[in-house]
Amino acid sequence: MKEAGVTGLWVSHPANVRALTGFTSPEDGKVLVTADGATLYTDARYTVQAREESGVPQFIARPPETFQHAAEGVRGQRVGFEADSLTVAGLEDLKEHWPDAELVPLRGLIQGLRQIKTADEIAAIRAAQDLADQVFSEVRPLIVAGARELDIALEIETRLRKAGAGSAFGVIVASGPRGAMPHGHASARVIEDGELVTVDMGAKLNGYNSDMTRTVAVGQPSDEMKRIYNAVLEAEEAAIKAVKPGVRAADLDKIARDILTGHGLGEAFVHSLGHGVGLEVHEGPGLRGTSDDVLAAGMVITIEPGAYLPDVGGVRIEDLLLVTEDGHDVLSHSPKEAI
Numbered sequence: 001m002k003e004a005g006v007t008g009l010w011v012s013h014p015a016n017v018r019a020l021t022g023f024t025s026p027e028d029g030k031v032l033v034t035a036d037g038a039t040l041y042t043d044a045r046y047t048v049q050a051r052e053e054s055g056v057p058q059f060i061a062r063p064p065e066t067f068q069h070a071a072e073g074v075r076g077q078r079v080g081f082e083a084d085s086l087t088v089a090g091l092e093d094l095k096e097h098w099p100d101a102e103l104v105p106l107r108g109l110i111q112g113l114r115q116i117k118t119a120d121e122i123a124a125i126r127a128a129q130d131l132a133d134q135v136f137s138e139v140r141p142l143i144v145a146g147a148r149e150l151d152i153a154l155e156i157e158t159r160l161r162k163a164g165a166g167s168a169f170g171v172i173v174a175s176g177p178r179g180a181m182p183h184g185h186a187s188a189r190v191i192e193d194g195e196l197v198t199v200d201m202g203a204k205l206n207g208y209n210s211d212m213t214r215t216v217a218v219g220q221p222s223d224e225m226k227r228i229y230n231a232v233l234e235a236e237e238a239a240i241k242a243v244k245p246g247v248r249a250a251d252l253d254k255i256a257r258d259i260l261t262g263h264g265l266g267e268a269f270v271h272s273l274g275h276g277v278g279l280e281v282h283e284g285p286g287l288r289g290t291s292d293d294v295l296a297a298g299m300v301i302t303i304e305p306g307a308y309l310p311d312v313g314g315v316r317i318e319d320l321l322l323v324t325e326d327g328h329d330v331l332s333h334s335p336k337e338a339i
């Protein structure tokens with residue numbers, strides 16, 4: 001906060017509220033941080049839960065009482081707010097109720113801190129990924145000609161739910177030509193013999209996410225799709241090998257992109273190499289060409305190059321990695337099949 005030039009901070013982004021307080025219903029919580037300490041604001045539906053989950057002092061109220069109570073603490077202060085997530089209406093509320101505070105837009109302050117995970121967070125992400133690996137191994141035999149994409153997704157979601165988790169995001173099952181859609185959420189399409197099927201899935205367990213993609217073959221795919229698969233695998237393995245503290249995220253992206261470009265697939269790699277994972281599926285660091293982020297021990301990241309050819313199909317292979325002091329630890333263990 002000192003570096004950001006503020007004396008107070010209004011935290012409204014749910015993952016940041018959770019990170020600061022441990023409160024597991026952060027969409028119904030806000031945090032005010034000042035020199036005097038922090039206060040968790042939530043409403044009476046959560047009186048017991050907040051007391052059980054958070055060591056941060058709490059004030060139970062609904063707006064506008066929330067703002068009126070906080071007004072006391074922000075009088076005469078420079079109060080940062082989260083410009084990347086506070087709504088216009090939310091900012092209007094702050095202006096109305098805190099006329100004596102100077103409101104300062106900030107971007108990514110808490111998100112920056114969240115990039116380095118604690119030992120407990122790493123354990124939680126590992127557990128989420130272990131579950132995802134287990135579920136993928138159970139569902140892999142169901143990915144056959146004649147199966148519908150959405151039945152595979154449903155099977156994944158059901159197994160995650162039965163294990164006490166949830167799906168980190170809508171399961172992506174993109175078969176045949178739908179493989180050209182990086183976010184091809186499962187449809188009613190029936191998988192055909194000779195197709196590649198991209199499955200991108202994550203578990204959300206105790207608030208923490210995992211993220212992994214495997215592209216599998218049903219029968220014998222065409223030589224062209226095999227070539228693309230092996231190019232993506234080569235790019236993925238090279239990028240993984242380079243993961244260690246001090247490496248620039250942009251340089252990692254370039255390693256994978258250069259390999260795909262060498263295979264004539266540079267244009268087909270239409271997204272960034274990866275991203276951080278934690279309380280959110282997509283968080284910092286950003287592994288893209290324009291990123292200034294530098295890897296550090298304790299970050300959890302994905303490496304997920306892909307190649308997408310409209311009307312033909314696509315391939316993505318993604319692993320989840322922990323950056324360690326001396327390199328990295330691959331947290332996802334589902335086999336990458338030879339195609």
Ligand SMILES: CSCC[C@H](N)C(=O)N1CCC[C@H]1C(=O)O
Nearest residue numbers: 169182183200211212271272281
């Ligand atoms: C809808 S969440 C998607 C999770 C996935 N693993 C992922 O992060 N991506 C798939 C395509 C690229 C990358 C993304 O930037 O969304």
